[in-house]
Amino acid sequence: MSILVDNSGQPAKSVLFIAPHPDDEAIFTGATIHHLSSKGVTTTVLCCTDGLDPDSTDPSLASTRQRELKESCRVIKATNLIYMGFPDSGLAGTVPESFATRDQEKIAHSLIPVIKALGIDALVYDQDDGIYAHPDHAAAHQLGAQLAAISQKASYLATVDAEHLAFFPPHLVHAAAQAAPSRPPIPQAHQTPRPGSVSAEISHVHIASPKDLAAKRAAFTAHASQISPDIVTSPSFKEIYGVEWFIRQT
Numbered sequence: 505m506s507i508l509v510d511n512s513g514q515p516a517k518s519v520l521f522i523a524p525h526p527d528d529e530a531i532f533t534g535a536t537i538h539h540l541s542s543k544g545v546t547t548t549v550l551c552c553t554d555g556l557d558p559d560s561t562d563p564s565l566a567s568t569r570q571r572e573l574k575e576s577c578r579v580i581k582a583t584n585l586i587y588m589g590f591p592d593s594g595l596a597g598t599v600p601e602s603f604a605t606r607d608q609e610k611i612a613h614s615l616i617p618v619i620k621a622l623g624i625d626a627l628v629y630d631q632d633d634g635i636y637a638h639p640d641h642a643a644a645h646q647l648g649a650q651l652a653a654i655s656q657k658a659s660y661l662a663t664v665d666a667e668h669l670a671f672f673p674p675h676l677v678h679a680a681a682q683a684a685p686s687r688p689p690i691p692q693a694h695q696t697p698r699p700g701s702v703s704a705e706i707s708h709v710h711i712a713s714p715k716d717l718a719a720k721r722a723a724f725t726a727h728a729s730q731i732s733p734d735i736v737t738s739p740s741f742k743e744i745y746g747v748e749w750f751i752r753q754t
Contacts, residue, residue, distance in 0.1 A: 507536065507710050508626045508750070511658045516626035518546040520619070521582075521662075522651075524603070524630065525592065526555040526573035527730045531676055532662045534580045534626060534636070535623040535712035536747035536748050538719040548622055550615075552647070553603045553622035553640055555730075558594040570626035575726035578584040580719045584622065597639030604639035612650035613632055619655050627652050631661040631751060636681035636699040652753065660708065661751040672744050676735065701751065708750040715753050717746050 508516045519540060523529040529537065529549045532611035543548045560566075561686045569588065577585045588611075590603035618624075629648025634641025645661075652659035670676050681699045712720060721741065724731045735741070 505524070507539070507708055508628070508660060509658060510625040511656070516540075516545060516658065518548070518623045519626045519628060520548045520622070520629070520651075522629040522644050522648050523549055523551045524552055524640040525568040525600065526578070527572050527727040528641075529582070530571070530576045530580065530727060531745070532595060532630075532664070533748060534576070534591060534720040534723045534748075535716040535746065536628075536710045537582050538580040538716045539710060539713065541583060542715070546587060546622060547582045547623070548618075549573075550586045550588065552588050552590055552658055553592045554589045556592050558592060558599050565729065569727075572727045576723040579722040579726060586618065593639040594642070595638060602640075604643040606643070607648045608643060608646040608673055611647055612654055613712045615651060616654060616665045619651070619657065623710070624655070624657060626658040626660070627655075627662065628662055628750065631663040635663060636637050636677055638680065643715070659753040662751060663706065663751055664700035665703055665706055665709075665747070665749050667703045668747065669700065670746065672740050673738065675744050676731070701749070706749045706752055708754040710745040710748045710750075712742075716726045717742060721747060 508519055510516050512546060521529060521533050521537060551573055554566040556566040591599050593599050593602035593604035627648055628647040630641050632645060634645050664677055666674060667679045677699050721736055724736045
């Protein structure tokens with residue numbers, strides 16, 4: 505059974521996951537995607553950017569990350585992968601024509617035929633501030649919010665539980681947040697040790713089964729250009745990455 509429900513309160517049958525970059529589908533939602541797909545739910549990953557760091561000197565990085573994304577989606581059993589391939593905005597968000605500079609409402613309208621064709625009845629996208637300060641994560645939230653408003657589908661914010669993670673070695677998002685030069689203003693409801701949300705804000709939690717966890721570990725391994733093997737083999741992997749958190753939007 506789906507852990508996510510549609511607007512009628514019934515288990516969602518087709519869920520769209522919006523991932524800002526290749527690897528975000530695995531880091532924040534990989535176990536959930538695997539769980540839903542294994543139960544017969546149609547799962548679609550919408551990857552917004554090419555993942556090419558503007559500071560990288562490797563021109564093949566974008567194609568490498570696209571291959572990694574495809575393998576990650578294979579091992580977590582995502583039914584569909586939609587690769588938009590906008591340029592990565594970088595931490596400063598100053599890359600011309602990058603994802604964060606685009607009109608998210610216009611992109612959302614362009615995705616409505618996809619929503620209808622796939623029978624999407626629930627959306628998952630980053631929490632208000634994008635979990636951390638990367639412009640592409642914030643833009644992915646804006647895209648998801650626009651898409652939810654236009655389509656009137658049930659929506660969930662992907663987040664991390666800051667209180668839970670305080671007891672374990674750093675999550676990947678902690679290092680990413682430290683690299684971010686600044687954070688945008690955060691709504692009062694999210695005034696919490698960052699990144700993430702306090703436990704009381706979280707409405708839905710998925711605890712990975714052994715098969716879900718193995719799939720998520722394999723997805724991390726697939727993203728070898730971005731995720732160190734030390735993360736995958738960490739004794740705390742289950743405690744840090746074996747739980748995924750969501751906030752139902754009303």
